[in-house]
Amino acid sequence: MAKRDQGEHKAAPMVEEVSDFEILELAVRELAIEKGLFTADDHRHFTEFAHSIGPLPAARLVAKAWLDPQFKKLALEDGVAASKEVGIDWLNPTGFGTPSDYTDLRVLEDTPTVKHVVVCTLCSCYPRPILGHSPEWYRTPNYRRRIVRWPRQVLSEFGLQLPENVEIRVEDSNQKCRFMVMPMRPEGTEGWSEEELAAIVTRDCLIGVAVPHPERKQNAARPVHKAVHPVQHDH
Amino acid sequence: MGGTQDNPDINDAKNTSSEYTSIAILERIRKRGRVWGDLCAQYGVENPDPPWKVCLEGTCEALAVQACALPTLERRWAEDELSETLYQGVPFPERQLLALAHTLIQRGLFGEDELARRIEKVGERLNSV
Numbered sequence: 001m002a003k004r005d006q007g008e009h010k011a012a013p014m015v016e017e018v019s020d021f022e023i024l025e026l027a028v029r030e031l032a033i034e035k036g037l038f039t040a041d042d043h044r045h046f047t048e049f050a051h052s053i054g055p056l057p058a059a060r061l062v063a064k065a066w067l068d069p070q071f072k073k074l075a076l077e078d079g080v081a082a083s084k085e086v087g088i089d090w091l092n093p094t095g096f097g098t099p100s101d102y103t104d105l106r107v108l109e110d111t112p113t114v115k116h117v118v119v120c121t122l123c124s125c126y127p128r129p130i131l132g133h134s135p136e137w138y139r140t141p142n143y144r145r146r147i148v149r150w151p152r153q154v155l156s157e158f159g160l161q162l163p164e165n166v167e168i169r170v171e172d173s174n175q176k177c178r179f180m181v182m183p184m185r186p187e188g189t190e191g192w193s194e195e196e197l198a199a200i201v202t203r204d205c206l207i208g209v210a211v212p213h214p215e216r217k218q219n220a221a222r223p224v225h226k227a228v229h230p231v232q233h234d235h
Numbered sequence: 236m237g238g239t240q241d242n243p244d245i246n247d248a249k250n251t252s253s254e255y256t257s258i259a260i261l262e263r264i265r266k267r268g269r270v271w272g273d274l275c276a277q278y279g280v281e282n283p284d285p286p287w288k289v290c291l292e293g294t295c296e297a298l299a300v301q302a303c304a305l306p307t308l309e310r311r312w313a314e315d316e317l318s319e320t321l322y323q324g325v326p327f328p329e330r331q332l333l334a335l336a337h338t339l340i341q342r343g344l345f346g347e348d349e350l351a352r353r354i355e356k357v358g359e360r361l362n363s364v
Contacts, residue, residue: 013279018361020268021329024261025287026361027353028336029294031345037304038297047293123327139283 054132055203058180059218060086061107061130062206063197066185075182079105088130104177105130108208110184114167117155117208118179119147125173127180131206138207148172158209181208188214255321258340260351261333265322270329288328295335304344305335313338 033040061082065072075082080090083105090105105127108116120126121144126134137143147154151168155161162168171179183205189197199217204210271285298305314334321337322330340347 015274015278015280017269017274018358019271019274019285020264021270021332022285022287023354023358023361024264024268024336025291025294025332027350027357028332028339029290030357031350031353032294032298032304032339035345037344038300042297042300043290043293046296047289050289050292050296136283 050128050133053128055130055206055218056198057083057086057088058127058130058206059198059201060194061180062182062201063194065107065182066197067194072182075107076109079107079180082107083130086130090129106171106177106179107182108169108171108179109182110208110211112184113165114169115155115162115208116169116171116179116181117147117151118171118173118181119144120173121145121148122172122174125178127173127178131180131203135203135207155209158204160210180206183208183211186212186214255317255337255341257321258337258347260347260354261337261340265325265333268329270326272326285328287332291328291332291335295331305338305342310335310338313341 029043032038033043061075064086065075065082071082071085074085083090108118110116120138124134124139126138128134143154148170151170152162155168173179183201185197186200189200200212200214202210202212202216202218205212274285275281295305295307295310298310299307314331317334317337318325318330322333325333336350339345340350
């Protein structure tokens with residue numbers, strides 16, 4: 001293998017031992033397959049689904065609610081029914097089975113004087129079917145412990161400075177109930193389509209640690225930096 | 236995130252629920268098994284979840300469909316109970332895994348001896364290279 005010009009590549013650290021828990025997981029799975037409870041392909045399919053989900057359905061739910069007062073009313077009264085309108089059926093979100101974490105979904109509406117933020121202090125409960133996987137920081141003890149005690153300080157660490165007159169409500173997720181935040185629609189988005197609005201409702205806005213901004217889109221093109229030593233083509 | 240090894244009170248705890256009795260093979264893993272947090276600290280790994288977590292989620296989902304061997308809500312209720320009794324003090328997702336194995340044995344979907352034999356086989360296979 002060719003060496004790089006500046007120093008050798010150092011591999012990221014890995015856990016170099018097989019734990020009893022890793023063995024137990026595989027043993028349980030193999031026995032379940034042998035007993036005919038599901039097939040190896042079923043299992044692969046569910047695992048693949050788990051890797052493919054993202055926050056777009058929740059962003060669409062918020063954008064739709066911003067544009068349609070009737071839908072907003074539904075979202076606030078019945079999050080599960082509103083989810084269905086944006087293509088997520090909490091009873092069957094994968095399209096081929098029930099979710100492992102079917103729960104009630106509640107949509108928390110931010111107002112000029114109330115800001116919501118979501119956490120799971122116990123473990124890592126998260127509205128996966130509609131928001132995808134939780135970010136790594138959401139699962140850290142740092143976030144889970146401190147957001148409930150010092151929410152204003154933690155939000156400011158995310159770059160969200162809130163005026164003193166804004167009350168912060170932290171909702172603790174659990175196995176039976178999940179939450180997502182419906183942030184306020186920002187100024188400067190008048191006349192925007194549902195698609196345009198959904199693009200500014202990023203994952204962090206839906207957790208509550210950020211607010212939407214007309215110029216910050218989750219699918220915005222990344223800046224392209226010019227190569228320091230570009231390849232020269234002579235032909 | 237700490238393991239269970241440091242806390243003798245937890246290690247010696249007997250089940251407090253009459254509905255749940257301890258299962259020897261799972262007790263052994265609960266006491267001796269090294270949790271992900273301990274392994275991360277030793278090897279300098281920062282990934283918050285063990286690599287097998289997504290496979291465990293896949294198993295839970297797959298069990299809830301097809302033959303519906305273990306409906307989701309029933310699994311979660313059992314997990315709640317076991318997390319507060321037998322597996323209290325075990326971190327997540329290790330306790331989720333122990334609770335799932337416990338529930339499957341308790342429901343007779345496979346036996347304790349059968350699981351012990353399979354664990355031995357899988358262990359030999361994974362440690363053979």
